[in-house]
Amino acid sequence: MVGMGKHILALLLTTLLFSTPSWATNPWKDPERIKYPPLRFSPPPVKKEKLPTGITVFFLENHELPIVHISLLIRAGSIYDPPGKEGLAELTAQVMRTGGAGKWTGDEIDVRLDRMAAHIEPIVRDEFVLWRINALSKDVKEVWEIFQTILRNPVLDPRKLKTALDLKKGELKRLSDIPDKFAFREFQRLYFRGNLQGRQPTEASLDNISREDIVEFHRRHYFPENITVAVSGAVRREEIFSLLTVTFTEAWSNQPLPLAISPPNISLPDKPQCLIKDTPQAVIITGHPAPPRLSPDYYAFEVLDFILGSGGFRSRIFQEVRTNQGLSYATGSFYRPKNNYGLFGTYAITQNKSAFLAFSTIERILLNIQKDLGNKEVERAKNAIIHSFVFDYSTPRQIVEREAEAFFFGWPDDFWSSYIRRVKEVSLSMVTTVARKYLVPHQMMVFILGKEEACTQFQKYERMDRKP
Amino acid sequence: MNLRHLGSLVLLLALTTSSALAQDLSLDKRIHSFELKNGLKVLILERHISPTVALYLAYRVGAVDEQEGKTGTAHFLEHMMFKGTKTIGTRNQAKEERLLNKILKTGKRLDQEINRGEKADKEKIEALKRTLAHLKKEHRKWMISNEIDRLYTEAGAININASTGQDITIYHASFPANKIELWMRVESERMKEVVLREFYEERNVVLEERKQRKEANPQGALYEAFMSLAFQRHHYRRPIIGWAEDVARLQPEDLISFKRKLYVPNNATIAIVGDVDAKKTLKMVKTYFGAIPRAYLQTPPIPDEPVLKGEKRISLDVKASPQIMIGYHKPPAPHPDDYVFDLIESILSRGRSARLPKRLVDEKAIALSVEAQNGLPGSRFNNLFIIFGRPRDGKTNAELMAYIDEILEELKNREIDDQELEAAKNNIVADFVRLQESNEGMARMLAYNQAIIGDYRYTFTYLGRIKEITPADIRRVAQKYLIKNGRVIATID
Numbered sequence: 001m002v003g004m005g006k007h008i009l010a011l012l013l014t015t016l017l018f019s020t021p022s023w024a025t026n027p028w029k030d031p032e033r034i035k036y037p038p039l040r041f042s043p044p045p046v047k048k049e050k051l052p053t054g055i056t057v058f059f060l061e062n063h064e065l066p067i068v069h070i071s072l073l074i075r076a077g078s079i080y081d082p083p084g085k086e087g088l089a090e091l092t093a094q095v096m097r098t099g100g101a102g103k104w105t106g107d108e109i110d111v112r113l114d115r116m117a118a119h120i121e122p123i124v125r126d127e128f129v130l131w132r133i134n135a136l137s138k139d140v141k142e143v144w145e146i147f148q149t150i151l152r153n154p155v156l157d158p159r160k161l162k163t164a165l166d167l168k169k170g171e172l173k174r175l176s177d178i179p180d181k182f183a184f185r186e187f188q189r190l191y192f193r194g195n196l197q198g199r200q201p202t203e204a205s206l207d208n209i210s211r212e213d214i215v216e217f218h219r220r221h222y223f224p225e226n227i228t229v230a231v232s233g234a235v236r237r238e239e240i241f242s243l244l245t246v247t248f249t250e251a252w253s254n255q256p257l258p259l260a261i262s263p264p265n266i267s268l269p270d271k272p273q274c275l276i277k278d279t280p281q282a283v284i285i286t287g288h289p290a291p292p293r294l295s296p297d298y299y300a301f302e303v304l305d306f307i308l309g310s311g312g313f314r315s316r317i318f319q320e321v322r323t324n325q326g327l328s329y330a331t332g333s334f335y336r337p338k339n340n341y342g343l344f345g346t347y348a349i350t351q352n353k354s355a356f357l358a359f360s361t362i363e364r365i366l367l368n369i370q371k372d373l374g375n376k377e378v379e380r381a382k383n384a385i386i387h388s389f390v391f392d393y394s395t396p397r398q399i400v401e402r403e404a405e406a407f408f409f410g411w412p413d414d415f416w417s418s419y420i421r422r423v424k425e426v427s428l429s430m431v432t433t434v435a436r437k438y439l440v441p442h443q444m445m446v447f448i449l450g451k452e453e454a455c456t457q458f459q460k461y462e463r464m465d466r467k468p
Numbered sequence: 469m470n471l472r473h474l475g476s477l478v479l480l481l482a483l484t485t486s487s488a489l490a491q492d493l494s495l496d497k498r499i500h501s502f503e504l505k506n507g508l509k510v511l512i513l514e515r516h517i518s519p520t521v522a523l524y525l526a527y528r529v530g531a532v533d534e535q536e537g538k539t540g541t542a543h544f545l546e547h548m549m550f551k552g553t554k555t556i557g558t559r560n561q562a563k564e565e566r567l568l569n570k571i572l573k574t575g576k577r578l579d580q581e582i583n584r585g586e587k588a589d590k591e592k593i594e595a596l597k598r599t600l601a602h603l604k605k606e607h608r609k610w611m612i613s614n615e616i617d618r619l620y621t622e623a624g625a626i627n628i629n630a631s632t633g634q635d636i637t638i639y640h641a642s643f644p645a646n647k648i649e650l651w652m653r654v655e656s657e658r659m660k661e662v663v664l665r666e667f668y669e670e671r672n673v674v675l676e677e678r679k680q681r682k683e684a685n686p687q688g689a690l691y692e693a694f695m696s697l698a699f700q701r702h703h704y705r706r707p708i709i710g711w712a713e714d715v716a717r718l719q720p721e722d723l724i725s726f727k728r729k730l731y732v733p734n735n736a737t738i739a740i741v742g743d744v745d746a747k748k749t750l751k752m753v754k755t756y757f758g759a760i761p762r763a764y765l766q767t768p769p770i771p772d773e774p775v776l777k778g779e780k781r782i783s784l785d786v787k788a789s790p791q792i793m794i795g796y797h798k799p800p801a802p803h804p805d806d807y808v809f810d811l812i813e814s815i816l817s818r819g820r821s822a823r824l825p826k827r828l829v830d831e832k833a834i835a836l837s838v839e840a841q842n843g844l845p846g847s848r849f850n851n852l853f854i855i856f857g858r859p860r861d862g863k864t865n866a867e868l869m870a871y872i873d874e875i876l877e878e879l880k881n882r883e884i885d886d887q888e889l890e891a892a893k894n895n896i897v898a899d900f901v902r903l904q905e906s907n908e909g910m911a912r913m914l915a916y917n918q919a920i921i922g923d924y925r926y927t928f929t930y931l932g933r934i935k936e937i938t939p940a941d942i943r944r945v946a947q948k949y950l951i952k953n954g955r956v957i958a959t960i961d
Contacts, residue, residue, distance in 0.1 A: 178687075
């Protein structure tokens with residue numbers, strides 16, 4: 001009976017896995033042979049105009065929905081935090097939003113915005129603050145009036161500053177509760193140590209921030225020459241430009257500052273850096289210097305990153321670490337190109353006992369790609385990047401924000417319009433060349449957050465290729 | 469996922485904006501709705517802003533439909549649906565078939581031996597592991613891994629993903645407008661059948677996912693403990709990802725049997741939003757999905773939740789900062805009181821001036837964050853209205869809860885004024901408009917409402933109900949449901 005049982009099981013499995021249903025009359029055609037019509041792709045033209053004060057406005061009118069988006073990119077990001085006062089840029093933006101403006105208290109502004117269901121919120125990044133305003137078309141004038149008062153005459157109520165400080169400190173205390181988030185923060189701090197980019201707010205740096213610092217930061221960073229504007233949605237050009245002109249025409253007292261950010265001077269530790277934490281999974285992150293956005297290597301490196309770990313299930317790291325070995329749910333790579341420097345990284349979240357196995361698998365992939373990359377893999381990655389480019393033009397807001405971003409960072413005027421052509425020009429040898437140039441073993445930082453068990457696995461670690 | 473109430477707002481917008489605007493937003497008239505002979509529902513909305521299309525395929529099946537002891541089946545199956553089909557992902561079907569069957573037999577024997585615990589024969593385990601490794605290596609020669617994702621990615625698709633809920637499983641991707649046929653080709657074949665390649669490797673991936681979401685993340689751990697306390701008998705008590713012990717024992721036949729019963733056209737909805745021609749698109753849907761036969765839907769019986777006399781509490785022993793969840797039992801949509809709860813959620817926590825953040829984060833400085841959410845963990849059965857809170861440094865969950873209670877008491881004892889009510893309704897409206905900006909948001913909403921409520925038009929009719937809600941309704945519903953009897957509280961202290 002036992003033997004029979006086995007046969008029945010085998011039969012059942014066969015049936016379950018490969019049975020051909022009787023109704024399946026039409027054999028499936030090969031997906032590779034599907035003929036597609038050409039894609040009609042002509043993004044709506046964005047108007048680029050200058051206001052009398054020199055502010056550049058990108059504008060796209062679209063009336064499908066009764067909503068207006070206004071985005072402002074402002075050189076007021078966290079990289080401009082004075083030493084010892086890390087967190088100032090973020091607090092400034094927060095307290096501008098909550099601490100009242102002109103004759104209104106912060107609470108009055110909240111009630112008015114909520115009544116109109118409008119949003120005014122800042123997103124603070126390293127090199128800029130992105131203020132996003134959105135409102136129903138009928139309310140755009142009133143919402144802009146509130147925002148421009150926040151921008152020019154924030155009250156910066158000390159009570160709201162205290163709230164913002166307490167909330168930020170509370171979040172910092174809880175950071176280590178979420179191991180992966182904590183690990184990425186520590187990785188950033190260690191990778192860029194000694195540089196502007198490696199600084200992070202701490203309880204001590206927050207304690208150093210006074211209301212006067214906020215007043216001064218606002219004065220030094222929030223003025224017309226530091227701002228690029230993007231507007232999209234259901235609003236007529238005349239209406240929005242008349243609002244913007246009233247706000248920005250009068251010369252503000254500030255003068256442009258030399259705001260160029262020097263590239264970081266990266267000096268990577270020779271040994272893996274480990275942070276011990278009692279957590280069920282280890283987080284392993286690596287970092288390499290990578291080409292800046294304006295480097296000729298940028299396009300080839302985008303393709304390389306896609307192949308390595310950001311290009312979906314078939315990218316090499318995901319395929320090997322997750323699919324083939326079942327070591328990790330979250331694994332892959334990232335490429336962060338800035339104007340004058342770049343960072344390439346890989347990551348895996350895995351059981352503590354598998355930490356070194358996951359890392360060494362990734363390390364091998366980074367080395368092998370310098371030798372075994374083929375034309376087919378490069379062409380597939382290029383196709384994916386080129387074919388999905390159209391999604392960067394999905395909504396009016398996306399379209400104007402992209403143009404504004406390119407202008408804000410001083411990228412060439414044809415940066416986006418030439419993007420597809422430049423990716424098409426990338427060849428196998430170009431990708432192999434950038435892989436060899438940048439994925440140099442002795443220029444890699446290895447960071448582990450996990451139990452001692454995970455960290456000790458790295459004690460005997462020697463880089464696979466130590467030759468400079 | 470609490471999308472259904474967002475759908476109800478078009479009409480409300482019509483109330484607050486000009487009539488011309490309201491006319492522009494009558495999307496219900498622009499939606500092409502069909503039902504194929506096999507029961508598959510198809511919703512198509514043409515939008516020509518950009519040459520892109522969002523494609524959503526929703527099955528009305530989720531963790532709640534799993535048998536006891538087989539938790540995690542729906543979610544694991546969702547992972548396995550990306551492993552390919554008979555024609556996608558193979559180099560030689562016959563050779564693959566033989567090897568796959570050997571792999572599955574060996575894997576099962578290995579599981580059985582491991583599951584003997586201390587009595588397990590270690591040598592036998594090692595031998596089986598070696599055999600399995602060898603078979604997997606052989607199998608790799610005849611299969612093509614991750615081929616569905618490769619096809620989609622190379623075609624330029626983005627947001628290629630799926631999500632499993634208690635009530636619903638959704639597969640979605642966004643394609644350049646000229647390539648939707650590829651989606652039809654792949655999705656229709658995997659609706660019919662899927663080949664369970666790399667089963668054991670993926671089971672490990674799911675267990676890692678569970679660790680990441682539920683064990684390493686205190687919020688995930690708290691949510692899991694809270695739900696298993698809130699429901700004693702109903703399947704909502706079980707985590708969507710499954711209990712680790714169940715997942716580790718799941719076998720291929722568990723997944724296939726689950727799929728055969730429930731991944732059928734008469735249990736599915738397709739929503740397509742974007743730059744398409746509705747007529748041609750429907751023809752394509754019929755070509756690919758039309759021949760798949762309907763099936764008799766088989767779901768295990770789901771026990772009702774008994775009414776609890778008293779309050780339930782759990783304090784989780786986890787090394788993390790304090791947080792609290794407070795839940796109240798209530799009926800799901802489309803019960804009239806569920807609409808009122810959507811408004812209560814808005815009054816309590818949508819916008820900076822909403823009651824919970826305003827009073828507790830700003831004025832009383834007791835909370836780091838606090839918010840309300842209606843309709844968890846699902847919407848096919850009685851569900852919960854939940855408040856999530858994190859006390860400030862130096863404050864306790866008990867102190868925070870005392871203030872939350874005070875705010876809930878106010879809802880019962882004092883009628884809300886017109887201005888606050890208007891803001892609460894308007895916030896829901898604007899969120900709806902924002903959701904519509906993306907093809908993905910619109911497609912998700914249509915697919916969800918059709919699959920869960922049974923009618924996509926819910927999106928457009930619900931609004932009238934919201935409009936009718938009065939301050940007295942809010943007070944009545946608060947008095948009826950926001951009570952200590954039956955309340956569930958979970959904390960990390």
